[in-house]
Amino acid sequence: MGWIERIKGFILKKSFDFDRPDICLYNFHPQLRILFALKGIFFNKQNSKLKIILPTYFNLLTILGMVFEGMFAHRGLTIKDYSFAIESFLYFIILTSTPLVYLCLFYHKDKIIQLLDDMNEEFKFVCSLGPRHRTPFLKGQLLIWKLCYAWYTLSISTGTAFMMFPVMALVYQTLFVTHTEKTIRPLAFTMWLPNDDPYRTPNYEIFLFFEMNYCVIIVQTFGVYIYTLFHLLLHHYFILDMMILDFEAIFDGLDESVAALPSKHPRRREVQLILNARIKRIVTWHNSVIKTINTLSIVYKPALVFQILLSSIMVCLIGYQIAESLDNGVIDFLFIMLGVCTCMQVWIPCYLGTLLRNKVFAVREACWNCGWHRNSLGTLIRLDILIIIQRTQVPLLIKLSDMSTVELETFSSIMSAAYSYFNMLRNSN
Template sequence: MIWYNLTTLCTFVSKTSYSKMALLLKIKKLFTKEDYDFDSPDINLRNFHPQLYIYLAAMGIFTNNRDSLLRFIWPSVCISLLFIAIVFEGMFLVHGVIVKDYAFATECSFYFLLIGMVFAVYGGVFYNRDEVFQLIDDMNNDFVFIRTMESKYRDRFLKGQLLIHKLCCIWYIFMTTIVFLYILLMLCSLVMQSLFKADIDVIRPLLFPMWLPADDPYRTPNYELFLFFQICLLAIVNQVFSGYIYMLFHVLLHYYCILDMIIKDFEVIFDGLDESVVCLLSKDPVRKQLQSTLNGRMKRIVNWHLAVFKGVKTVSSIFGPPLVYQVMVSAIFICLMAYQVAENLKKGQLDIIFVMLLTAAILQLWIPCYVGTLLRDKGYAVGNACWNSGWHETRLGTLIRADMVLVIQRSQQPLAIKFIGLPQLQLETFSSIISTAYTYFNMLRQYNPDS
């Protein structure tokens, strides 16, 4: 009997271990796209990056049935809850300032600004709905065109797209971990109170601090209702804000890959062509054929180059308002989070949640600034690739000299998201905002006499 029980236990353990290994293997395949057919003739944006379409659908942008009324259901629910939340946080902020509870007011200020950021994202996407469709169609057309090209172009492009997919997974895992820890630590605190402080009059924890003018938000059933509301609100903010940052770096890195293709085209623009044909008369059929080949290669380069500028301009229209808001309030975000961490450290406590929120606040600003710098430098690299293509070493360069001059001149214009009130998204901007946040942090600690 004992032997039978041991055998059963070992079998159960081995099956459990096998299930865990199988789950980890599936997660790995999802991350690396091992099961994806990179040689398929049907590769497009939808089947390579389905998460992009899922995010747009959650934002009320249906790419199939574009005028369906169902697209308004989820955004309406989200915006209604967000409106209630921002009214509450505004009330809490005013109360914290009145009673001089600056820690409470500081935390409420962060949530108030964060919800405002989510409203800015919704506004930018809804108002520029047609531009979103145009952007998605253009990106999909890039997939459709490049999948028909030679393997050296196709592999280079899909390698860049795979990197975008991996970065997407890492970003969502990071943000979901913050949300999960936010809820988990609150539940752990609640369980600890139930086990060891059941007979003591204690305040049960919520995800966000609350106050009501004529009632106690921590009594039953207020506590249960507010806890459910806050969990829903946290999920909505994570869905909208995380997706916004993801879509921003996805689109910019997509056009970074296109610029990389242009540079590759310049490296081989004269390959396989006989420069002695230039000596023939311009009406000679052989020279006409050569001229046509060179014009075709330059046309593809120019079309791609114009598409990149058009895509960045479209991104500016869609995400200009939330980016302006993000740049304006990021210094305050980072300052408030750093202040909360410093206050807790002063009390001998390390608030893991606020440390992670501070990290997320820095990352959400660093990501677009870093990608913006990459895109700007890659745009300049196109001009350098054109200049260094060897046009001066071959007589073939005389046939497309005017076109190459135009490309070089165009590449001198910095590739950057441009919107009223928005500085160029570069690492220099990130450094400036961090410096401003540190200045605000010092001012806040000097203003609060208890700090």
């Protein structure tokens, strides 16, 4: 049981010193730089040639897989094997996400590096403010750490299941199937060749090698994309919490009576400077959140558009394959796990989009309820408060276009469309 305790301690960061003076984003979340480095974004030696090796290999292999899956989908439609065609088209969609995510990252790598550096400065600044800000902020960062491993447990388990299926089936055939029984060596994804048998040696071994690679590529590419997306969004969600804490204490420790003094009186000017500094910090944090959301909307826009538009089709096709297996008396656990991952990968950004939108409204309420209209010092920052209230009335949304945003209403529409497509496919079949 010792290894379970070690894993638990690692996930809960029991050995991490939360009071260390040099705490920053990169030593609290070392996985960030590692995962971006695997995608070809280096933070230290940014011009190193090594950064292109892994992305080049992954993308070339993915493009080859897209060609094969497109060919399989066409074959399925030609022979009217719609189950084979649908499965192949589903894998084609999944593989397409890989070069798209890499394209987004490479084209905007400077923005991503700058975004992470800004987050690091925010991280260090909040941790220097004292327990009132530091404690809830680090609790939020610990939640991000836990969610990172929760997401990777789900995505890696799904990828591992697809990798282990042919291996376990081969073991079963080796141990229990006689030579007189007609068996086909299993693959995780169905295959076809125009003038050859894909299940004979060495075709089978080559395809099995490619399929293992594709499972790793999808987890490493799309899985990392989802994680980095929700990490960046949740980080700034907790920055909005810091703004609420600042509003709650905006008049703390200040002498209310100085409001009656002349505007040029030293005591009043001193209090005015303190209030201006507090308002400036709030506005700086708000601008940082707005900048980050706008940057994410630009950097990941192609991937988000692809994700939102095609998720309904993916959910539909996965549901169709599960239903077809159930009609034949088989429970397809692989596609059930894939379906859960597919729903989660689109639910996460939609949920966080709504969470951020509501949190901005909570900031507006905190601004209004900070007591500025009851405290005589409120006259010193009344215009600032009104401007902040006006700015926070604008929803903070991840935008795909002027008319399309990423929020829970979007997820609901995707699921409704998927169900409609699923019914149409089943009825036509």
